[in-house]
Amino acid sequence: MPNNIIDGKRIAQMIKDEVREETRMLRETHGVVPGLAFLLVGDDPASRTYVASKERACDYCGIHSVTLRLPAETHEAEVHDKISAWNNDPEIHGILVQLPLPEHIDTDRIIEAISPVKDVDGFHPVNVGKLMIGQQGMLPCTPAGIQQMLIRSGIATEGKHVVVIGRSNIVGKPIANILLQKAAGANAVVTVAHSAAADISVFTRQADILIVATGRVNTVTADMVREGVVVIDVGINRIADNTRERGYRIVGDVDFDAVAEKASLITPVPGGVGVMTIAMLMKNTLTAARHAVMPG
Numbered sequence: 676m677p678n679n680i681i682d683g684k685r686i687a688q689m690i691k692d693e694v695r696e697e698t699r700m701l702r703e704t705h706g707v708v709p710g711l712a713f714l715l716v717g718d719d720p721a722s723r724t725y726v727a728s729k730e731r732a733c734d735y736c737g738i739h740s741v742t743l744r745l746p747a748e749t750h751e752a753e754v755h756d757k758i759s760a761w762n763n764d765p766e767i768h769g770i771l772v773q774l775p776l777p778e779h780i781d782t783d784r785i786i787e788a789i790s791p792v793k794d795v796d797g798f799h800p801v802n803v804g805k806l807m808i809g810q811q812g813m814l815p816c817t818p819a820g821i822q823q824m825l826i827r828s829g830i831a832t833e834g835k836h837v838v839v840i841g842r843s844n845i846v847g848k849p850i851a852n853i854l855l856q857k858a859a860g861a862n863a864v865v866t867v868a869h870s871a872a873a874d875i876s877v878f879t880r881q882a883d884i885l886i887v888a889t890g891r892v893n894t895v896t897a898d899m900v901r902e903g904v905v906v907i908d909v910g911i912n913r914i915a916d917n918t919r920e921r922g923y924r925i926v927g928d929v930d931f932d933a934v935a936e937k938a939s940l941i942t943p944v945p946g947g948v949g950v951m952t953i954a955m956l957m958k959n960t961l962t963a964a965r966h967a968v969m970p971g
C-alpha cells in the first residue's frame with residue numbers, strides 16, 4: 676500500500692469507539708439503550724451479509740438490535756404493518772429496511788412509511804429535503820462517512836473544487852449537497868458529472884477533491900487527474916481473479932495504483948469508504964436515541 680492512503684478502517688473504528696462510549700453514557704445517565712430494527716425481505720445473500728455486519732457493529736457499540744427476516748413473497752401491507760409498529764415502539768430509535776426489496780414491493784412507499792426521526796439511512800424525503808436546505812436531519816450513511824473521512828484526515832473543503840462523478844440518490848446527489856452547504860466541513864464549490872457528460876475528464880482534471888461513485892471499473896485513470904488531487908473512491912466492483920480462493924476480488928471505480936502516484940491522498944477499496952458506512956449507521960442510531968431522550 677502506498678503511504679498516501681486515507682485509512683477508512685482506522686477512522687471507522689474511531690467513530691465506533693466514540694459511539695460505544697456515548698452509548699454507555701446515555702445508558703448510565705438516562706437509562707436508554709439505543710435500539711435499531713432491521714427488516715430483511717427475501718434471501719439475497721449480499722443483503723444477508725450486510726445485515727450480519729451491521730448486527731455485529733450494533734453489538735460492539737452497545738446498540739440493541741432486532742432483525743425481522745421475511746420471505747420474498749411477503750405482501751407489502753405486512754411490511755407497512757411492521758414499520759408502523761416500530762415507528763410507535765419507544766425502544767426502537769432507528770429503522771433500516773435493507774435494500775433492494777423484492778420487485779412487487781414499492782421501495783419509495785416503504786421508505787416514506789418510516790418515521791423521519793427513525794430514518795437512520797437518511798433516505799426519507801423529509802431528510803433529503805432537510806439536507807438540501809441545510810437543516811439538521813438524518814444524513815445518509817455513505818456520504819456522511821465521506822465527509823467524516825475528509826474532516827478527520829484534515830482535508831479542508833472550504834473554497835475547494837469538489838468534483839463528484841455519479842448522481843445517484845444514495846451517494847452522488849447527497850455528497851454533493853453535503854459539501855455544498857455553507858457549513859463547517861463543507862462550503863466547497865461542487866461540480867457533479869454523470870454518464871451524459873461527453874468527456875468527464877474535462878471535470879476530473881479540475882478537481883481539488885474528486886469523489887467517484889459510478890460502479891464502473893477504471894472510470895478514472897491517471898491521465899484524468901492532476902497532481903496533488905485528493906481522491907475518494909466509492910465504487911465496489913467484483914472482478915475475476917483466479918489467484919484468490921473465491922475467484923474474484925473487490926476494486927473501486929478508480930485505477931488505484933496509477934492514480935495513487937499522482938494523488939496527495941486516496942481511499943483504497945476495500946478499506947476506504949465502504950467501512951465508513953456502517954460506522955455512520957451506528958452514529959445515526961445514537962443520534963436518533965439522543966433526540967428521543969432530549970428533543971430539540
Ligand code: NAP
Binds near residue numbers: 868869870911
Ligand atoms: P448508481 O445508482 O448505479 O449510480 C451510478 C452513477 O454513475 C449514475 O449517476 C451514472 O450516471 C453515473 N455513471 C455511470 N457510469 C458513468 C461513466 N462512465 N461516466 C460518468 N458517470 C457515470 O450507483 P451508486 O449506488 O451511486 O453506487 C456507485 C458505486 O458505489 C457502486 O460501485 C456501489 O457499489 C458503490 N457504493 C458503495 C457504498 C459503500 O461504500 N458503502 C454505498 C453505496 C454505493 P446516470 O445517472 O446518467 O446513469
